[in-house]
Amino acid sequence: MTKPRTRIQQKNHAVIMAAGLEVFSQYGFRGSTLDQVAEAAGLSKPNLLYYFPSKEAIYQGLLVELLENWLEPLHQLNPNGNPVEELLGYAQRKLAMSRDYPRESRLFATEILQGAPEIKPVLEGELRTLVKEKCKVIEGWIAAGQIRKVDPVHLIFSIWSLTQHYADFDVQVRAIMGERDPFASAAVHLEDLFRQMLTPT
């Protein structure tokens, strides 16, 4: 799929991505129909397939776009910053993404849950490399006594799971908490959790 050229192409490309996100994040790939995506996009079904060669191509396009944004916050982890604040900041940024882009989080979760058929290579390639790199940074901080001794990979997993939970399990969270906004109190809770865990004694 080459990059779109004209105005209208760019616009419709974006419209379809938005519609695909809306639909796929809700029903999963197999559970969604092109009709639903076309409906959400306000385009005809054949027109969708004028811009994307297949249903799967729309889904793949979404995942590609998504992954870039998804890894960005981890990239920003600054080796030269204050370690505890860097890690807390990373967690808060991830939590904000769960709050502001829950559909993206759910789309990603669905893909992983089903065995990551589309993005396994990215996980084993780019993501793994990036995580290893950041683990080195964290290990450096531990060696320097700037944070407590923790398993860096599991620390990263903890940040991911604790923050994404509020997007992915949103229905459950709200079923239990009722009307209250979960994210405000979650931010406080996670701030405390990570500070407690990371601050050296």
Add this chain to the structure above:
Amino acid sequence: MTKPRTRIQQKNHAVIMAAGLEVFSQYGFRGSTLDQVAEAAGLSKPNLLYYFPSKEAIYQGLLVELLENWLEPLHQLNPNGNPVEELLGYAQRKLAMSRDYPRESRLFATEILQGAPEIKPVLEGELRTLVKEKCKVIEGWIAAGQIRKVDPVHLIFSIWSLTQHYADFDVQVRAIMGERDPFASAAVHLEDLFRQMLTPT
């Protein structure tokens, strides 16, 4: 459907549940076909529908069975036990379930991700009640100074997310960690995390 009576019914009922778990946890409800379930069960498709009235009934049957087991560990949280050990024990039990019953965890995650169409009532009813009850217990422990001051609901969410992550995002975890068994080190990591967070200073 009432409980199965005869030997062969019990056997096939169980065989179908197992096959359904295998298939549905991998592809979700809409993404799975009766053919797949029949294949996995070693039965013919119409024979499946001799035991369960529909595809959905198999799925619902699974969720019902699942929910019972799923809530059990939280029930076991003993108000009279040692608070830190009780909560650590709960987390370890949940982690063991992620390790031993990852498909159940994924089935549950898929259902929640898609808006919990089947089990929302249970979430808003039984689960909510149970969580509230245990929150009271935790608040008692905090008031007594036996654990640090934390938000009890978010503490429970944290236990859930941190443990289930290893089942639900298994593919990602293994992509990053490689061949190493994630659960052994995860147990150590979570033990540390929760002890650090809960032990009063």
Add this chain to the structure above:
Amino acid sequence: MTKPRTRIQQKNHAVIMAAGLEVFSQYGFRGSTLDQVAEAAGLSKPNLLYYFPSKEAIYQGLLVELLENWLEPLHQLNPNGNPVEELLGYAQRKLAMSRDYPRESRLFATEILQGAPEIKPVLEGELRTLVKEKCKVIEGWIAAGQIRKVDPVHLIFSIWSLTQHYADFDVQVRAIMGERDPFASAAVHLEDLFRQMLTPT
């Protein structure tokens, strides 16, 4: 299908016939299922097929039984009776059958409507012969000036249609007439109609 021998065979044979009549008259042959018939008969489906070799055999058995009773009133038309009273009596007997055996009437109507696949030979054989015989009788009455000159075949059709209508189109009749019993007033109406039509001036 040989005649049933033992008590229990006779009983179950009759039970199945009754159930088949109930079901087939309501939904037609193709629209009925063996399950429905088995349910109505209080027998298991395989047991049904122990007494009758197939679904079609039950249906055929019903039609055979039915036809005997169905032609009986016409047989009774007495060449030596009072012509007008004989024909009025025949009409009243047919009307009573519509009232008392509406399911039989509907079963017969359904079969004819669908082209009489099972009983066409009977229609072209026995029934045709019987009607021709009775037409001779009616023609004799006309020749003797005992009733008005009418087309005897169409007279017989008129008796059939006017009486069976109250069974076959029962739903429509009641939709229009409301709660009132249609048969009492129909009897009066038909008495008048046929007397008016047949009485010589």
Add this chain to the structure above:
Amino acid sequence: MTKPRTRIQQKNHAVIMAAGLEVFSQYGFRGSTLDQVAEAAGLSKPNLLYYFPSKEAIYQGLLVELLENWLEPLHQLNPNGNPVEELLGYAQRKLAMSRDYPRESRLFATEILQGAPEIKPVLEGELRTLVKEKCKVIEGWIAAGQIRKVDPVHLIFSIWSLTQHYADFDVQVRAIMGERDPFASAAVHLEDLFRQMLTPT
């Protein structure tokens, strides 16, 4: 479903209605398959469902079309015409419809026989109202001494049953009458029957 717009839609819509009439009038709703209708229409099965959402929708569409035409002749009963001629004319028009549209008659009969699941509301609404209105007219004629005293509702039933019989029981009529055209002699017979019944002495 809104009215078809384009040429091809109009054509195929009509083609499907015609095919549905052919098939449903012969085998009833449950006894007919979409394959048969598709075959009769010269279209593929999915293409049928491109124009109608379901098998039932085709059937319902037929009944709706049918009912309009079916009630028309009764509408035409003119309160200001010559009473006997009006009623005879109505009967002859209904008989002509049985001759020219026997499949419509049989479709209607099948629907009623099975309890009118689709059109009961119409029977209890529009049809009932129309019949009551025309009964008033007939009662007026009786009061004015223009026709003999008859039960108006049963008179209408008689017209319906006597005329529709030749379409609905066509197979039986021809089995008995042989090759002769039933409708010509039926017209003479019914003319005589109704004139005899209605003409005041």
Add this chain to the structure above:
DNA sequence: TATGAATGAGGATTCATTCAT
């Protein structure tokens, strides 16, 4: 005589995709 278990042959409907314009 009776029935629990099983199935092959459909049958209605869905859906991604293609065709024609």
Add this chain to the structure above:
DNA sequence: AATGAATGAATCCTCATTCAT
């Protein structure tokens, strides 16, 4: 660039019938 029309390949489910006991 867009869409009305069409379809082949599923997919869930039904049902008369058979099997095994």
